[in-house]
């Protein structure tokens with residue numbers, strides 16, 4: 001068997017890691033070298049097990065290697081791994097679209113497939129612009145929130161509100177106005193942010209193609225949670241001013257906030273909804289943009305054509321697995337089963353408020369987060385000390401700067417969750433002493 005050292009040597013010589021200062025990495029990083037992942041655990045080449053505190057960047061909602069998903073993938077791989085989706089259809093894509101529309105917020109009956117969260121958002125942006133174009137309107141700008149994260153393409157980067165991620169591309173991007181975040185620490189009720197958003201839509205709606213938001217929680221900017229009332233009011237205001245709104249449920253969808261979709265908690269349906277990550281159970285890249293009849297209608301006129309489509313659009317492997325994810329949610333009643341775990345996370349993070357060095361905590365559904373400093377953002381270094389402590393104790397707890405959070409697989413057992421929360425507590429205590 002190839003040694004850990006040989007793997008790390010090849011890695012450090014050739015791999016460019018995401019969100020990683022490579023200069024420091026090649027000199028002194030000791031990366032986890034994983035061999036397997038099963039259930040809630042990552043297993044390294046020496047057989048050490050780590051609880052996957054963030055479901056591998058929020059994707060593994062049903063844990064790793066769920067037998068039903070593995071079997072669905074195997075079955076489809078033997079039959080038809082991939083074909084194009086232009087003028088061709090097949091059972092996995094067609095039935096997935098129907099099943100997805102059936103569980104989506106009401107009114108989202110049309111499904112466009114792509115590869116990952118970024119392309120789901122990129123497609124939604126282009127659909128909004130194309131919709132305006134077909135209607136002969138000059139509405140070309142987007143509105144997003146401070147601290148927003150919507151993915152990595154240039155289009156998505158322009159929506160992004162994390163200044164650090166955006167800066168190298170600031171002069172390149174699509175025009176986007178950023179409205180105050182309703183989830184920042186100072187304005188936790190979101191009242192002032194809502195007022196600002198309403199003012200913006202009322203004053204400038206005529207030039208806005210769409211408002212894009214991560215519903216209820218802004219993940220990448222530090223698990224900023226905000227109230228459902230903000231979303232309900234935003235939806236109402238957009239409708240009143242004929243402004244489209246796009247719900248980016250790439251992170252929040254598939255039970256992360258305790259319900260299938262975050263939009264459900266506000267009782268609202270967006271004009272477009274983006275889903276990825278949990279959508280294919282963390283097994284392989286696959287995404288969808290769900291579209292309302294209103295947005296789709298002009299594309300049914302004459303020769304109107306959305307000239308957009310990725311090579312792997314509707315990929316049968318991804319589609320077969322995504323169907324199985326929905327079947328597991330239905331048959332194993334995943335959303336009912338997580339409720340006690342949501343409560344355990346809420347109680348633990350309520351308690352963590354009293355830990356030394358903790359500035360504030362919050363939770364929502366299967367998300368718990370704590371801040372170790374006052375707003376030092378993504379470059380904070382205290383969170384990384386907790387990361388090291390947690391790694392020693394058997395959890396992979398990658399922080400967002402000085403925000404330490406858990407977003408475990410929804411299928412994590414109560415015992416595993418207790419263990420994870422105990423590791424969070426012990427690791428935070430360890431760096432304070």
Ligand SMILES: *Cc1c(COP(=O)(O)O)cnc(C)c1O
Pocket residue numbers: 116117118119121149150151152214219220248249250251252276277
């Ligand atoms: C992760 C994420 C994306 C980007 O998804 P990728 O699959 O990484 O391209 C977009 N929006 C939100 C809210 C996300 O959390």
